[in-house]
Every structure is written in C-alpha cells, then in structure tokens.
Amino acid sequence: MSVSEIFWLFFILVTLQPALKQRLLDASRARVIGAIERQRGSRVILLVHRQETMSLLGFPLMRYIDIQDSEAVLRALDLTDPNMPIDLVLHTPGGLALAASQIARAIHRRPGKVTVFVPHYAMSGGTLIALAADAIVMSPHAVLGPVDPQIGANSAASILAVVRDKPIQEIDDQTLIWADQARKALAQIRELVRELTAADRDTEAGRRLVELLSEGHFTHDYPITAGVARDLGLPVSEDMPPEFMRLMALYPQPTRQRPAVEFIPSPYRKVDER
Template sequence: MKSGDDADAASTYPKTPLFQAQNAARYDRQDQIKRYEELTGSRLIVMIDQIFDYSVTLIEELVMGGDPEQPMHLLLSSPGGDGEVAVRLVRAMQARCSRLTIVVPDMAKSAGTIMCLGADELLMGPASDLGPVDPQFPVNGRLVGARDIEQAVASAEARVAASPDAFPLYAGLLADVNMLMVEQARSAKARSYDLIREALACARRSPEECDSLAEALRGPLVDDAVYHGASFGPERAKELGLPVRDAELDGEAWRLLWLLWTRYFQVGAWPAGPNGIYEGRFASQFLPRPASGD
C-alpha cells in the first residue's frame, strides 16, 4: 500500500492505462534501478548522452536530494563533448555522495573519460572503453574532435598552397568549419591536461596523488593520442593508476547493470542510436535528437 503524500498524489492524479502503456519501458528500467540500489545500498543514476551545457541541469535533477553519506553509482555511456562541463558534472555528483563509482558498460570517450577521472572507483567489464581526451564540437549534426578539426584545416591549407586550383574543392569540404571554431578547437585542446588534473582533484585524492596521476595520463590521453577513437581499456587504465575494479561478470550486480544497459540499447540510446537518456529511480528524461545533418 502507498502511504502519506505518495498515496494522496496517486489518488488525486491516477495513471491511466494508456499512460502506463506508453511508459511501460521506463517503469521497467526504473524497477531495475531500484533492484540494483537495494542490492548494493547505493544510489544509481544513468547518463547516456553527449556532454554539453544542458547536461548539468539534467544531472542536477537526478542527484537532487542525494544523501552525502550514501555511495552513488553512475552508469555512463558517452561519445564525449565539452570537457569543462564534464568537470562540473562530476563535481556535482561528488558533492552528493560518500563515494562515487562510475560504471562503464560500453564506452565513455573524451569528455566521458574526464568524468571517469573524477570517480573514486571505475567499474569496467572486458569490453569497457575509455579514450583520448580530445574536446569535441558539433559539426553538421555530429561530433568532431578538436584534433581532427585542426588537422583537417592544416591539411587543406597545405594542399591548396601546393595546388591553388584545388581551393574550391577544399572550401566545399570545410564549409561547416570557420576560423572561430578552429581557434576554439586549439584552445580546448590546450586545456586538456588542465582538465585531467581538475577532474582527478574531484575525487578523494591528495594534491600529490593528482599531480602524479595527471602526469602518468598525459601521454596516453593527450600528447601521444593520434586517433580520437583509440581504445583505452580496463587493463591499461589500471596500469596507469586509475581505480578500476573488474566487474564480476557472473555476479548479480553486474547482471542487473547489463540487463539495464540492454534496455537503453534497445530504445536507441548512445552509442547505438540518436537518443540521450538521464534516468534514476525518481526522475527520467528521454532526449530524442534529429538525424545527422538535420
């Protein structure tokens, strides 16, 4: 039976059969979240999306009322986005929990990796993947790394200098890139190391630990990374000192997380589809996006 305010709200605003049918998948996912929370004693929230300014409000919605004495788990999948926002997000979560665990069932690239650096623990399976810290920008409906923007412009300039007749071709190929975007890409790329250090400081680490770990990560995640999609798996992350815990693949907790992840995968959440999802036991936001190029 319901009691108190919940019972009053349920009787005053009952859910109709059609409304329940339309939201059945959402209720199913939130039930899985509840079961995981009961099993682990943590608060579980989910973010499957690009990382941009609007993410801050949506994460705040999920962590509202969080008990600072309770652990929080974030199930995260992201192709990346704005690293500055990533630091703000992990800072907001750390302020609402006693210990932050980020669960990576699939991938958390670029700005997603920055978020992971601010966790007290990373829970990863064999196929879980982080990646180089390369700020991304929306270009023609998709995300493009700062490194790729800079290299594309430099390559076009060199080829046009060698063959001026090729200018119309490269002007057309780079029609969606302007000099302001190029300068923003260069500035964001230069900030990458600082963002790594700031993210590491969000977790419960001493300044000396942050400095040491940031220096260890600088090469693999910034200086030596030549491809935005380069793999950075759990074993490599552990070698460099990140607090990775291997998922118990036959354990009940991972089974519940994987069941939950497959439900998001089925409804077209990143990276399988065009939808962003922010969800917890008490809040749920589903963000359909236009197709690439729209």
C-alpha cells in the first residue's frame, strides 16, 4: 500500500469517526432504554438538554425546552396507549412557558401513571412538567426550581415590586408595560400550578405550595431539593433506580477542550483492611 493510499485511508477513518461514534452511542442508548422499558413495563421518554458547541466557531450554545421539544413529546405520548405507564426523564434548565405547559397538561390528562425521573436537575419549565406527574423520583443531589414567570431577563415579581415601591411618576412607560405583562403572567402561572398539583386554594398547604413555587419568593435558580419538595407536599422520593443514572451517562456533555472534571469511569469499592 502506497503512502498516498495510507493517507487517504487515514483521512476517511478520521472523517467517519464522529459519525460512527454517534451511531454506537445511539445504539447503546436504545439498548438501555429498551431494557428499562421491558423491566418496568413502561414507555421511557427523555427530555435532555446539554450545552452544545457550534460546529465552526466553537461558541457554547445552551439548549432549552422549545416548541420542537413539546411536539416531539406529544407525538411520543400519542403513540402510547393512554393507560400505559410513562417514565419521563428530565434534565433541563427550563425554557419556553408555552412548550413546557403543553407537555405538562398532556401528562396531567393521561389516565396511566406518569413518573418523572430527575437525575440531576429540572429547573423552571422542567419543574412545571414534573408537577404534572403522579410521582417524582430525584437522585439524592438532584434539584427542582421555582416556576415564577420571567419577563425578558427579569423576574415578574421583581418588576411588580418596582411599581409597588416607586412613585408612578418616576417609572418609565416600558417598565409599566412590563408590569402589566408581569401581573398577567403571575396570574396565569398560579392557575396552572393549581391545575397541575390539584392544590386546594382554601387550605394553607395548597396556598403555600402555589405561592412559593410561582410568586417569586426565591430567585429563579434557587435549588429545591427532594426534602424541600416533600415539605411542600409534592410526591417526591429519592429511590432513583441505578439504570436511569447509567442512561444519563450516555448523554455526555459535548466539548472541544479538556474536560474540567476527570476520573476513571468505573465503580470503586472500599477494600476492608485487615
């Protein structure tokens, strides 16, 4: 074999390597998903968002829940018998309120049991979807987040605080427009949380659940642990099956640089000293 033939063979292998690696990863995911479905007798749906890297310039690109995601989840639900259990894996920072509310309402209306699994985090719109489930399973370090609406880059509750605390003569028209939108958004999200959680507005527990999640009592990135979620009355457990954590390992964070965290990817067991 000549040098040029070796060069072209090497070039072809290097060119095909990313595609082959992705095909192998997809096959591994399908095998693990199929094994979980057979074991649990359910349909497994994953909504996983990772920071991605643009192919040419290398800039990080964050992904969020969008309309494409809601359409895909709704299609998966339509292809599943209404009485068949659904296992929904969430790993997301949130996203569009419209898309998240569509998924949440579709889950809420299903007669079959829906269990949401949160291996690491499901914030904002991800939490809104989790509220619609019959059961939420979180790993010991996983978190949910508040679902209070955001107007642009600002919290709706914070915009209303400006209007409340500042003389109207000193407030510009744009802020007043945002405040009008904020009032509507808060009213809408309160009603949606009540609908999804069946919270009784006439009880202290029901009012507390809705207010703490939707009215800006926390910053929007406040981590709600499993213990806090249970205290709020949500159906949360920490019995995360190990197969779901193994499944998440098949959704690695794309990177073009040296990873910040490195370790030997195998389980370690402590050896008893004698």
